[in-house]
Amino acid sequence: xxxxxxxxxxxxxxxxxxxxxxxxxxxxxxxxxxxxxxxxxxxxxxxxxxxxxxxxxxxxxxxxxxxxxxxxxxxxxxxxxxxxxxxxxxxxxxxxxxxxxxxxxxxxxxxxxxxxxxxxxxxxxxxxxxxxxxxxxxxxxxxxxxxxxxxxxxxxxxxxxxxxxxxxxxxxxxxxxxxxxxxxxxxxxxxxxxxxxxxxxxxxxxxxxxxxxxxxxxxxxxxxxxxxxxxxxxxxxxxxxxxxxxxxxxxxxxxxxxxxxxxxxxxxxxxxxxxxxxxxxxxxxxxxxxxxxxxxxxxxxxxxxxxxxxxxxxxxxxxxxxxxxxxxxxxxxxxxxxxxxxxxxxxxxxxxxxxxxxxxxxxxxxxxxxxxxxxxxxxxxxxxxxxxxxxxxxxxxxxxxxxxxxxxxxxxxxxxxxxxxxxxxxxxxxxxxxxxxxxxxxxxxxxxxxxxxxxxxxxxxxxxxxxxxxxxxxxxxxxxxxxxxxxxxxxxxxxxxxxxxxx
Amino acid sequence: xxxxxxxxxxxxxxxxxxxxxxxxxxxxxxxxxxxxxxxxxxxxxxxxxxxxxxxxxxxxxxxxxxxxxxxxxxxxxxxxxxxxxxxxxxxxxxxxxxxxxxxxxxxxx
Numbered sequence: 001x002x003x004x005x006x007x008x009x010x011x012x013x014x015x016x017x018x019x020x021x022x023x024x025x026x027x028x029x030x031x032x033x034x035x036x037x038x039x040x041x042x043x044x045x046x047x048x049x050x051x052x053x054x055x056x057x058x059x060x061x062x063x064x065x066x067x068x069x070x071x072x073x074x075x076x077x078x079x080x081x082x083x084x085x086x087x088x089x090x091x092x093x094x095x096x097x098x099x100x101x102x103x104x105x106x107x108x109x110x111x112x113x114x115x116x117x118x119x120x121x122x123x124x125x126x127x128x129x130x131x132x133x134x135x136x137x138x139x140x141x142x143x144x145x146x147x148x149x150x151x152x153x154x155x156x157x158x159x160x161x162x163x164x165x166x167x168x169x170x171x172x173x174x175x176x177x178x179x180x181x182x183x184x185x186x187x188x189x190x191x192x193x194x195x196x197x198x199x200x201x202x203x204x205x206x207x208x209x210x211x212x213x214x215x216x217x218x219x220x221x222x223x224x225x226x227x228x229x230x231x232x233x234x235x236x237x238x239x240x241x242x243x244x245x246x247x248x249x250x251x252x253x254x255x256x257x258x259x260x261x262x263x264x265x266x267x268x269x270x271x272x273x274x275x276x277x278x279x280x281x282x283x284x285x286x287x288x289x290x291x292x293x294x295x296x297x298x299x300x301x302x303x304x305x306x307x308x309x310x311x312x313x314x315x316x317x318x319x320x321x322x323x324x325x326x327x328x329x330x331x332x333x334x335x336x337x338x339x340x341x342x343x344x345x346x347x348x349x350x351x352x353x354x355x356x357x358x359x360x361x362x363x364x365x366x367x368x369x370x371x372x373x374x375x376x377x378x379x380x381x382x383x384x385x386x387x388x389x390x391x392x393x394x395x396x397x398x399x400x401x402x403x404x405x406x407x408x409x410x411x412x413x414x415x416x417x418x419x420x421x422x423x424x425x426x427x428x429x430x431x432x433x434x435x436x437x438x439x440x441x442x443x444x445x446x447x448x449x450x451x452x453x454x455x456x457x458x459x460x461x462x463x464x465x466x467x468x469x470x471x472x473x474x475x476x477x478x479x480x481x482x483x484x485x486x487x488x489x490x491x492x493x494x495x496x497x498x499x500x501x502x503x
Numbered sequence: 504x505x506x507x508x509x510x511x512x513x514x515x516x517x518x519x520x521x522x523x524x525x526x527x528x529x530x531x532x533x534x535x536x537x538x539x540x541x542x543x544x545x546x547x548x549x550x551x552x553x554x555x556x557x558x559x560x561x562x563x564x565x566x567x568x569x570x571x572x573x574x575x576x577x578x579x580x581x582x583x584x585x586x587x588x589x590x591x592x593x594x595x596x597x598x599x600x601x602x603x604x605x606x607x608x609x610x611x612x
C-alpha cells in the first residue's frame with residue numbers, strides 16, 4: 001500500500017473533484033465538508049510523504065509499472081514534497097475562506113478547486129516533460145474556470161488576456177518539447193539530463209534553443225519580466241480565495257525553472273550546463289524592481305498585492321539565480337513565507353474591501369471601516385511580514401538571501417535592488433495602511449456579523465508564517481538539504497533510472 | 504517532403520503569430536488555432552517522417568516509425584481542441600459583457 005503513496009496526492013483531488021461533480025444535488029453544506037475533508041487529507045498525505053523522504057531518499061512511481069524512461073514516472077524528492085505541503089496548506093485555508101459564500105457566486109467552485117489542486121500536485125510530482133505539459137494544461141483550465149468564477153466585465157477582460165497568453169505559452173511549450181524529443185529521443189526529465197552531456201556540437205544550438213524556449217514558457221507562468229503584465233489585472237480582479245490560491249500558481253513556474261536549471265541543464269549537462277545562469281539573476285532583479293514600482297503605483301489593495309506577488313517572484317529567482325546551494329536554500333525558505341503572506345493579504349483585502357462599501361479596496365481617504373483595530377493589526381503584521389522587517393519570517397528570508405549573495409561577484413547590484421525594493425515596500429504598505437485605517441470613519445459593525453470565521457483563514461496563514469520563524473532552524477535545515485539534493489542531479493537520475501542504466 | 508512540411512509549419516506559425524497580435528478577439532482566436540495546428544504538425548514531424556512503416560512490432564517490418572510523437576500529438580490535439588472551444592466561449596462572453604470585441608475591451612466608455 002505504501003508504494004502508492006507517491007500517486008495519492010494526484011489521485012485524491014481528482015477523485016474528490018469527480019465525486020463533487022456527481023454529488024451536485026447534495027446541499028452546499030455537505031459538498032463544502034467533503035471538499036474541505038479532501039484537502040485536509042491532502043495535507044495529511046503531504047506530511048506522510050515528507051516523513052518518508054526526510055532521510056534523503058527519492059521515491060519514484062512508475063505508472064502502469066512501465067519502467068523509466070519508457071513509461072511515465074512520478075518522482076517525489078524533497079522539493080516536490082515541500083511544494084505539495086505548501087499547496088495543500090494554502091488550498092485548505094483558501095477553501096475555508098471560500099466556504100463562507102464565495103463558492104455560491106457561480107457553479108462548480110469546489111469541483112474546479114479540486115481539479116486545480118490535481119493539476120498543481122501533478123505538476124510538482126511528475127518526472128516527465130510532456131506529462132508536465134499535460135498537468136500544466138489541467139491546472140490552467142481549472143484556473144480559467146476559477147478566475148472567471150462569479151463573472152463580471154472586469155473578470156472577463158482579465159480572463160481573456162490570461163487565457164490567450166497562456167494558450168500562446170502552451171504552444172511554445174510544445175515546440176520546445178518537440179525539439180527536445182527530436183534531438184534527444186526522450187522526454188523523461190532524468191533521461192534528458194543524462195543525455196544532455198552527450199549532445200554533439202551540431203545539435204547543441206537546437207537543444208539550447210529548446211531549453212531557453214522552455215525557460216521562456218516557465219518565466220511566463222512565473223510572471224518574470226517581461227512576461228508579467230497579465231498577472232496584476234487577473235489576480236486583482238478575481239475573488240479573494242482564488243487569488244490566494246493563485247499565490248502558489250506563479251510558484252509552479254518558479255518550481256519548473258528550478259528543475260530545468262538544476263536537473264536538465266544542471267552540473268552534469270556538459271556544454272549546456274548552467275544554460276539559464278546568465279539570464280536568471282538579471283531578469284529576477286529587474287522583475288523585483290518593476291514589481292515593486294507597481295506596488296508603489298497601485299491604486300487599490302488587491303492590485304498592490306498582485307504586484308507584491310510579482311516582486312516576490314523576483315526575490316525568489318534572485319535567490320535561485322545565485323547559483324549556489326546556499327542561495328537556493330534561502331530561496332526555498334522564502335517560498336513558503338511569501339506564498340502564505342501573499343495569500344493572507346489577498347484574504348484580508350477581501351475583508352477590508354467589503355467594509356468600505358463603494359470605495360472597496362481603492363486607496364481613497366474617508367472610507368468607512370468597522371473593527372479598524374483588529375483589521376489594521378492584522379494588516380500591520382502582514383505588511384511587516386511582506387516588507388521583510390524584523391522579527392518575522394520575511395526578514396529572516398531576506399537576510400538569508402543576502403547572506404548567500406555575499407560571495408557573488410554582482411553583490412552590489414543584488415544588495416542595492418533587494419534593499420531599495422524592501423524600503424519601497426515599507427513606504428508603499430505604510431501609505432496603504434494609513435489611508436485605509438487612519439483616515440477612515442469608524443462605523444459600527446452591522447448586526448449579526450461574525451468576525452471570527454471571516455478572519456480565521458487569514459490569521460491561520462499568518463500563524464503559519466509565525467511558525468516559519470519559530471521553527472526557522474528545522475525549516476532552513478530542510479531547505480538546505482533540498483538545495484543540496486537539487487545541486488547533485490545524479491541522485492535524482494539514479495533514483496529514476498536505476499544505477500545500472502546510468503553511465 | 505521534409506521541405507514541404509517545414510514550409511507548411513512555418514507559414515502556419517507566421518499566420519498564427521500575425522493573427523494573434525490583432526486587436527479584435529476573433530482573429531486572435533483564429534491565430535491561436537493556427538498556432539496549435541502548426542505545433543501539432545511540428546510534434547508529429549519530430550519522430551522523423553517515414554512512409555509505409557509500421558508503428559508497432561511486426562515480424563516482417565524492415566524498420567519502424569516512431570509511435571511516441573503520434574501519441575503526443577493526439578494528446579496535444581485534444582487539449583488544444585478543448586482550449587479553443589473554451590476561448591471561443593470566453594470571447595463571445597467578453598463581446599456580450601464588454602460590448603466590444605476588442606481584446607482590451609472598450610475603455611472609452
